[in-house]
Amino acid sequence: xxxKQAMPKSAPGTHVSTKDxxxxxxxxxxxxxxxxxxxxxxPAMSRFLEExxxxxxxxxxxxxxxxxxxxxxxxxxxxxxxxxxxxxxKDTGSVETYSxxxxxxxxxRIKEPILVGVVSIDGxxxxxxxxxxxxxxKPEELHIGMKVKAVWKPKEEREGSIRDIIYFxxxxxxxxxx
Amino acid sequence: MREVAVIxxxxxxxxxxxxxxxxxxxYLATKMAMEEAGIEKQDIDMVVxxxxxxxxxxxxxxxxxxxxxxxxxxxxxxxVFNGGGTGVFAPIAGWxxxxxxxADVALVVCExxxxxxxxxxxxxxxxxxxxxxDRPLNPNLVxxxxxxxxxxxxxxxxxxxxxxxxxxxxxxxxxxxxxAQLADPNITVxxxxxxxxxxxxxxxxxxxxxxxxxxxxxxxxxDKARQFTDEPVWVAGTGWTIDSTMWTNRDLYFPQYVANAAxxxxxxxxISNPFKxxxxxxxxxxxxxxxxxxMEGLLLCDKGQAPILTREGVTQRDGDLPVCPxxxxxxxxxxxxxxxxxxxxxxxxxxxxxxxxxxxxxxPRVGVGQAWGDIMQMGTVIVLRK
Numbered sequence: 001x002x003x004k005q006a007m008p009k010s011a012p013g014t015h016v017s018t019k020d021x022x023x024x025x026x027x028x029x030x031x032x033x034x035x036x037x038x039x040x041x042x043p044a045m046s047r048f049l050e051e052x053x054x055x056x057x058x059x060x061x062x063x064x065x066x067x068x069x070x071x072x073x074x075x076x077x078x079x080x081x082x083x084x085x086x087x088x089x090k091d092t093g094s095v096e097t098y099s100x101x102x103x104x105x106x107x108x109r110i111k112e113p114i115l116v117g118v119v120s121i122d123g124x125x126x127x128x129x130x131x132x133x134x135x136x137x138k139p140e141e142l143h144i145g146m147k148v149k150a151v152w153k154p155k156e157e158r159e160g161s162i163r164d165i166i167y168f169x170x171x172x173x174x175x176x177x178x
Numbered sequence: 179m180r181e182v183a184v185i186x187x188x189x190x191x192x193x194x195x196x197x198x199x200x201x202x203x204x205y206l207a208t209k210m211a212m213e214e215a216g217i218e219k220q221d222i223d224m225v226v227x228x229x230x231x232x233x234x235x236x237x238x239x240x241x242x243x244x245x246x247x248x249x250x251x252x253x254x255x256x257x258v259f260n261g262g263g264t265g266v267f268a269p270i271a272g273w274x275x276x277x278x279x280x281a282d283v284a285l286v287v288c289e290x291x292x293x294x295x296x297x298x299x300x301x302x303x304x305x306x307x308x309x310x311x312d313r314p315l316n317p318n319l320v321x322x323x324x325x326x327x328x329x330x331x332x333x334x335x336x337x338x339x340x341x342x343x344x345x346x347x348x349x350x351x352x353x354x355x356x357x358a359q360l361a362d363p364n365i366t367v368x369x370x371x372x373x374x375x376x377x378x379x380x381x382x383x384x385x386x387x388x389x390x391x392x393x394x395x396x397x398x399x400x401d402k403a404r405q406f407t408d409e410p411v412w413v414a415g416t417g418w419t420i421d422s423t424m425w426t427n428r429d430l431y432f433p434q435y436v437a438n439a440a441x442x443x444x445x446x447x448x449i450s451n452p453f454k455x456x457x458x459x460x461x462x463x464x465x466x467x468x469x470x471x472x473m474e475g476l477l478l479c480d481k482g483q484a485p486i487l488t489r490e491g492v493t494q495r496d497g498d499l500p501v502c503p504x505x506x507x508x509x510x511x512x513x514x515x516x517x518x519x520x521x522x523x524x525x526x527x528x529x530x531x532x533x534x535x536x537x538x539x540x541x542p543r544v545g546v547g548q549a550w551g552d553i554m555q556m557g558t559v560i561v562l563r564k
Contacts, residue, residue, distance in 0.1 A: 006534025007214065007527040008519070011356040012206040013191030013198055013391070016293075026197060031236060041310050069427070071311055077422050097332070097430060099324030101377035105316040107300035116321055118426045130311055130426045144332045163314050
């Protein structure tokens with residue numbers, strides 16, 4: 001039997017280095033889109049964001065699957081029917097997972113790391129929470145399962161945004177509010 | 179359903195930036211696949227394109243921009259995409275064109291050009307996040323992987339050293355791949371562990387690079403297969419599943435949606451013991467831990483066992499279950515949809531004994547390929563058999 005041709009039999013394509021671009025060795029064209037968006041957030045998130053302004057976290061209860069859901073939605077994606085009622089949750093929870101990031105949103109390097117992760121919110125069903133920052137601790141103190149509490153912006157500075165919570169910090173020993 | 183044979187594959191060079199346009203890259207990959215299959219443009223009945231977010235190319239509805247490069251002008255043509263899942267979902271879509279009987283010969287082209295986006299393709303990834311709750315936090319996509327990796331490591335008490343073994347294996351495997359962007363015959367676990375910290379626990383060498391590139395695959399129906407080849411490889415099973423977008427409402431330690439997709443594919447293929455019956459696996463490995471996570475999702479081992487198989491050498495090219503013998507995304511590169519070249523074309527080349535220096539010994543007969551995408555929610559699986 002004839003020897004088979006190894007595949008892929010070649011690697012067509014021409015590599016371009018950053019130097020080639022900087023030195024204008026290759027022809028290129030450029031475009032910077034200027035576009036902006038404004039999203040209406042819908043009934044569920046309107047209430048959620050409004051309650052954040054009041055310093056409260058709310059979820060929705062689905063009686064059929066007995067979930068208390070946060071972030072809230074007006075329909076349950078499992079039961080595929082309407083959720084039934086609003087439920088006030090605590091502003092405490094536990095760290096479900098986290099990262100210590102030395103990258104900003106454009107993948108640029110930063111010196112002071114961002115502590116970020118998912119918080120499971122107390123009063124909601126297990127594993128139900130949202131992404132947020134952590135603070136008020138050293139990076140090495142952060143761990144999965146850690147009990148945390150929301151640190152809110154001063155009331156007059158809140159604007160109905162997830163950023164009305166500045167970050168989640170460790171629950172103080174003794175469990176009392178400071 | 180009709181039986182469907184794979185009769186040709188093609189791939190371009192994978193690099194951070196390539197001179198050729200997306201259209202030209204699509205042409206180069208397609209032309210190579212057509213030459214291997216021994217067909218011309220007029221033999222192709224229908225074309226499927228896979229390409230992930232438009233925002234990388236900066237050309238919206240880029241499917242129509244790429245038509246001419248995909249040999250699709252004047253033919254039925256459709257673009258499919260589900261983020262990183264596209265590299266296996268596009269060949270699934272191509273399969274159903276032929277399995278259903280609407281086409282006898284179908285071409286699948288996967289293209290990605292990430293190098294056009296400045297300052298970094300990460301900037302385009304910002305547009306995939308939920309605008310209400312996530313974007314105000316200025317997220318970076320690496321965070322997602324870091325959070326999932328941490329959850330996986332913590333759930334099973336896995337050490338970073340064991341995860342780094344995957345990066346070492348795949349970058350070394352890629353040495354035999356002519357298209358490879360990050361092949362490294364000398365890389366060590368220490369290199370990975372000492373590489374720049376990006377977002378703990380993710381370090382620079384845990385990650386596959388952004389790339390430009392294209393790949394192509396050609397299918398034909400069983401009754402036509404003998405016309406083109408003496409050694410057809412068959413699509414034995416396909417599966418795909420998406421989970422809820424609400425990724426903060428589930429435990430990230432196990433990709434249940436990948437398991438559901440795998441069960442669907444294995445049922446179709448008549449596979450009851452995947453570890454025993456599968457000879458080669460190409461799970462999606464954009465990050466080193468993802469190979470392990472996906473081996474478990476593909477039910478190739480119990481939960482938490484993939485690092486042990488890796489440490490014991492089972493997943494090496496000459497092991498009992500070679501995993502990512504292509505070199506994967508970590509070694510060959512990650513032009514998102516075009517990774518069909520490693521995940522599906524590679525299986526075809528391995529099963530036909532054409533993988534050259536990458537060839538897995540022992541006459542492999544069954545291979546599974548898998549991809550993963552959207553926001554940690556999409557699993558796509560294909561099983562090939564000769």
